[in-house]
Amino acid sequence: MHVREFQDMMRQIYFHRDSERGATGTYEWLMEEVEELGEAIKGGDTQAIKDEFADVLAWLASLANVVHIDLEKAALKKYNHHCPKCKKERCNCPL
Amino acid sequence: MHVREFQDMMRQIYFHRDSERGATGTYEWLMEEVEELGEAIKGGDTQAIKDEFADVLAWLASLANVVHIDLEKAALKKYNHHCPKCKKERCNCPL
Numbered sequence: 001m002h003v004r005e006f007q008d009m010m011r012q013i014y015f016h017r018d019s020e021r022g023a024t025g026t027y028e029w030l031m032e033e034v035e036e037l038g039e040a041i042k043g044g045d046t047q048a049i050k051d052e053f054a055d056v057l058a059w060l061a062s063l064a065n066v067v068h069i070d071l072e073k074a075a076l077k078k079y080n081h082h083c084p085k086c087k088k089e090r091c092n093c094p095l
Numbered sequence: 096m097h098v099r100e101f102q103d104m105m106r107q108i109y110f111h112r113d114s115e116r117g118a119t120g121t122y123e124w125l126m127e128e129v130e131e132l133g134e135a136i137k138g139g140d141t142q143a144i145k146d147e148f149a150d151v152l153a154w155l156a157s158l159a160n161v162v163h164i165d166l167e168k169a170a171l172k173k174y175n176h177h178c179p180k181c182k183k184e185r186c187n188c189p190l
Contacts, residue, residue, distance in 0.1 A: 001171060003098055003152070013178050013186050027133050034129050038122050041162060053164050054173035056155055057098070060148070067136060069148050076096060078149035083108050091108050 003072035030059040098167035
């Protein structure tokens, strides 16, 4: 599924709620999901890790909907088969 | 671009660095990018917001590569045109 289609799907399921919650509230939920992803990785349960990755992507798409950003377009503009800093296809930036 | 293709592109550009940094270090970078996204949204500069969305998606994909999770598969298993909690196509969960 395209990133844009996933974002559209999130809009279909959640935009009526996300738009009421607003950018700040939706961002706070995203942050909470990122923290849960960190805990899941520490815990090592593969299914929990998969679920938390799903949640972070879902809330990132929801937040993009609330602030009217096309996540796929933004991502491909910055990362288009090369590192945006060193411009290499295999990043060679100084560590 | 499919979520999986984006994740593969991140692997091509960054996996040699991400895998050395490991899951904890890559997670810390993701968290930093999420914080920068929050600052950008507060700041209100559209280009900065787009750049930070790009970075969060990029680091989420990098982290998924490090812990060997297929981000698209995980996301579509949990969010497949309905809310995973109330099972509705338009979420109707109690607030």
